[in-house]
Amino acid sequence: MIDTTASTTSVAGATAPAAGAERADARGAGGRPLRRRGAGWLGFAPFGVYVLLFLAAPGVIAITSGFFDAEGRFTLANFAVLADETIAQNFWNSIWLSAVSAVISAVIGALVCWALSSARPDGLVRAAVDSASSVFAQFGGVMLAFAFIATFGAQTLAWNALQTVGFDSSTFLYSVAGLLLPYTYFGVPLMVLAFMPAFDGLKPQWGEAVATLGGTRLAFWRRVGLPVLAPAFFGSLILLFANAFSSYATAAALISQGGIITLAIRQQLTSETIVGVANSAGVLALGMVVIMAVLMSLYAVLDRRTRRWQR
Amino acid sequence: MTAATAAPIAGVDPTGTTPPSRRPARGRYGAVPSRATGTVVLVVVGVLFAIPLLSMATFTLRPVSGSGLTLVHWAALFDPAQQSNYSDLFAGIQNSLILAVIVVAIVLLLLVPAMLLAELKYPRVHRVLEFVCLLPITVPTIVLVVGFVPVYQVLQGVVGSDPWTLSFAIGVIVLPYAYRPIQANIGTLNLTTLTEAARSLGASWPVAVWRIVLPNLRRGLISSCLLTVSVVLGEFTIANVLSQNTFQTALLLLQQTDPYVGALLALAALLFVFVLLVDVSRTRSIGGRRPKKRKS
Structure with a gap:
């Protein structure tokens, strides 16, 4: 007391x-x-x-609407939607699609960053790669879907080539697994944007120090390069996952019948398809927010470790 | 051991002075790959990434039936006789352009004053503002749309449901892209000193902001506006779920009836945004050093 x-x-x-x-x-x-x-x-x-009306209000509505029934009474019954087989499958599809595309993109993107570090930081190559990366990573959406339809659709070169080995690429592209291609296509540029600052933070003096101490390049990577870059790499990996997980446009342009969680939310919004559940879109939105919150807290931890080397 | 140490020494000037070009000398140790390796990786990845774009480009040149190359799809877009086929598309483009103008206005008239006020008079608000502006990047757009649907049901009664009303929702999505270039620019200046100098020379607050602060923020403001325009032109999710006709939604519809012109416009739009972003990076690199910025 x-x-x-x-x-x-x-x-x-x-x-x-x-x-x-x-x-x-x-x-x-x-x-x-x-x-x-x-x-x-x-x-x-x-x-x-403005922010209250168009960011706070929609945000709060989105994550709380799942707790209310059609008459506006508090209920937890809506969460039954998560037990629905299609919805669970959609969540799972989103997660593995994002994870696989994020890992592939992170590895390729890291290689590109490594290759880019030999180009002049203020040179033409860097400027072109930076701008192209922003276009593909952030503004592609529907237009990238068209590019892949033009590449793998019926009667195209790639289609003909794959057809001879007995693989129909035009139907593959319109499946969830087919989304791996465009998702990697915008994942790699995002990796370049997110990971490049960490690469720029690798001081040439560290390489020189390892070399003066008689270390090989392998020793440099094992003892200095990889440990310093690791937090940034995994942080960027999370960013890629989050980006793929929340992306909508490319998938909507390719597979209109659904299959991943963002498309499922649209379907629930436009037509309540699951009987006895109100505001199911709100429940799914809350599910996404929970996953994103976990990812972003992980990212924040890794980001703090990354910044240590960028001063 | 000798082989390992010989490699770096090969690049070092034996006189001990710093070699004029440091890059090649660093090629053999540290993180930097040799020029050849770097070029090979970049070329291989570049070619892989060019394939879908080149496919799209050749696709627009393909005749509907038969083989060979034709410009008929390009001509169709400008053919007055076929204008009716593309009327939705042109309406969508027009809507997107109107949206771009309104969203830029939202950025300049709502966001910028708040940022300046926080910078000049209320530094404690700064962190809140940053949090609010970067938040839309961590919340998936489709989640926000779940909230936008009821908000727009109310809004409909107030201002109607014309396409321009989407600008309020898109303005929120734009916040992170608009905020960062301006904040980076503010970070390179000491606005407090600048305005105090202006004020002590007799300028009123409006004059100090208009003639001292805004001109100094020109680069950040231009970058931010260009990014805003590219986000608006590429926005699909909100327009799609709220059933509005914008450039992207019209493009998707058109793709089902005339995939050739769809691909043609998609390619043109990607190029256009690429040019915008090259401008952004050029406005950033001209003059003072740009502080290192990161994606949150």
């Missing part, structure tokens, strides 16, 4: 000077009177209202 009061007073004691410092800070710079402060805060109002 005494302990509690002691701790509250100490907390109060600790916050009091902080509040005082804040006030001094607010009027310190220009010596403006305190009443201006209220007016200044109003400057955030337009942006604040």
Whole structure:
């Protein structure tokens, strides 16, 4: 009991000077009177209202709507949707598709970063690769799906070649496994964007130091390069997974009948297909957010370790 | 051992002075691959990545039946007699352009003032602002769309359901892309000192912002606007679920009836965004050093 009061007073004691410092800070710079402060805060109002209406509100609705039934009463019954076989399958499809494409993209992307490190950082090659990477990684979507239809669709060169070995690439492309191709196509550029800063952070002096100490290149990679790059590599890997997991456009353009979780959410939004469950899209959205939250906290931990070497 | 140590020494100037070009000298130790290895890797990956794009390019030149190359699909797009086939597409492009203008306005009139206010007067808000602006990258767009559906049901009663209303939703998706170039630019300046100097020379706050702050932020603002435009032109998820006709949704519809022109426009759009982004990287590299930025 005494302990509690002691701790509250100490907390109060600790916050009091902080509040005082804040006030001094607010009027310190220009010596403006305190009443201006209220007016200044109003400057955030337009942006604040906008964010509340179009980021906070939709976000909160998306993750809480799963807890309410059609009449707006609280319920946990909607979570039955997660037991639905198709939905579970869709979640699983999304997870393995993202994982496999992320691992493949991370390895290829890391190789590209390594190769790029021999190009001049301010040169033409880097600028072109950077811009092309941004296009494919962030703005491709539907248009990349077209590119793959043009590559593997019926009567194309690749289709003809694969047809002779008895593999029909045009139907493969429209399956969940077929999405691996476009997903890797935008995963590799994202890896280049995400991982390149870590590569730039590898100081040439470290290589020189290993060489002066008589180390081989293998020793450099084993003792210096890989340990320093590892957190950045796994952080980027998580980023790739998260990006593939939440991507929608390419899949929607290729497989309209569904098969991955983002497409399932669209289907649940436009037509409630599972009987007895309201707001099933909200439940699925919450499921995605939970997975993303786990990924992002992992990423935050790895990112802190990465930054240690980038100062 | 001798072989291992001989390699780095081969590149080092025996006189002990720093060689004029450091790159080749570093090729044999450390992380940097030799020029040849680097080039081979880049060329192989580059060729693999070029295949779908080249396929798409040759696809637009293929006749509907038979073989050979033809420009008929290119001509069709500009043929007045076939305009009706593409009316949805042109409407979609127009909607996307209108959206781009409104979203750029949202960035310039809502986001930028908030960022400047946080930078100049309320540094404590800075972290909140950064969190809010980067949040949309970690929340999948489709999840936000689940929330947008009821929001837009309400909004419909207030402003109707014209395509331009999508700009509010897309503006949120754009926040991370718009925020980072401006913040990077702010990071290279000492805005507090600049404005205090302006104020002590007698400038009012509006004059200080308009004539001192904004001109200094020009590069960040241009990058941010170009990125915003490319995000808007590439946006598909929100328009698709909310059933609005924009460039991307029209493209997908068109692809089902006329895949050739669909591929043609997709290619053109990719090229256009590529050019925009090359501009972004050029505006960044001109002048002062760009601080290292990372994807969150």
